[in-house]
Amino acid sequence: MSPLKTPKDNVILVPTDFSQSADNALEHAVGIAELFDNKIVLLYVLSDNFINSIFGSKAQNDLTKELVKTKLDEKIATFTAKHPNVVIEKLVREGKVYKNIIKAADELECDSIVMGFNGLARIERSMGSTTSRVLKSAKVPVVIIKDQTATTNYDRIVLPIDLTKESKQKVKWAIHLAKKYDAEVHVIMEIESDAFLKKKVEANLAQVVKLLSKEGIKVVHKILDDKAYPDNFGGDIVKYSQEVDANLILIMTQKETEFKDFFVGSFAVRVINGTKQVPIMAINPVETSAGYYFD
Secondary structure (H helix, E strand, C coil): CCCCCCCCCCEEEEECCCCHHHHHHHHHHHHHHHHHCCEEEEEEEECHHHHHHHCCCHHHHHHHHHHHHHHHHHHHHHHHHHCCCCEEEEEEEECCHHHHHHHHHHHCCCCEEEEECCCHHHCCCCCCCHHHHHHHHCCCCEEEECCCCCCCCCCEEEEECCCCCHHHHHHHHHHHHHHHHCCEEEEEEECCCCHHHHHHHHHHHHHHHHHHHHCCCEEEEEEECCCCCCCCHHHHHHHHHHHCCCCEEEEECCCCHHHCCCCCCHHHHHHHHHCCCCCEEEECCCHHHCCCCCC
16 A cells, blocks of 8 residues: 555555454454455464474474464465455564564565554553554554454545654655555644744644645544643644544654664653554654655
């Protein structure tokens, strides 16, 4: 579903641990694949530490891999029976889970990763979690699916914009998705008390709205004031998304300056943890494409 390129097989990567959360992500990915004509690769990663601590011998490890492949085949058969037009393939890797997710996404030239919400509630306490590391390292958008997510019809998209160039990279994705889903895009920014920054906010907002409108996209825009939205921007995005009944939020996984090698930005964490049903598309800033639509 990439707006920048069409990979050979147009692949969505869905990591699984056979949990309900992973099944929810696969169901969501299937809905996307049906619209965008994607192929899905269902990935299971066998942890080295887990295998070695439980089994130890190569023969037993090989048997475990075969059992996993059988379970993946069963899972695929269940989903393709309901969605016969979607191609789902299995992939089994061994090693560090997050590293194998990133590596598989690169090797397969995936245009997105769709993951369940498992572990994200602990992201602020456990920066070593698989999901937080994938969010930090992925070169393609990561769509986070909550257990209660009910729809893949992204017809109300919330697009938060701040004053950074990197923030504007989300606009190309908003255009791409809005056209496909005939969606209404809600562009929101936080109000600034400083007069200069306030003018800059208004100018950035007008620029994004103009671009979306030029593409024929329905746009709603709003500057969130401190009275109605007294929280930080992450909390205000969650509140606004609930008010408009959004079904997708686009965010950047901006890093904390002092801990950029370890932390997903607190802004992203607040949005991901705060929403109960809304899928989140998290995009890592890419320096070379920051000016894709903007000077």
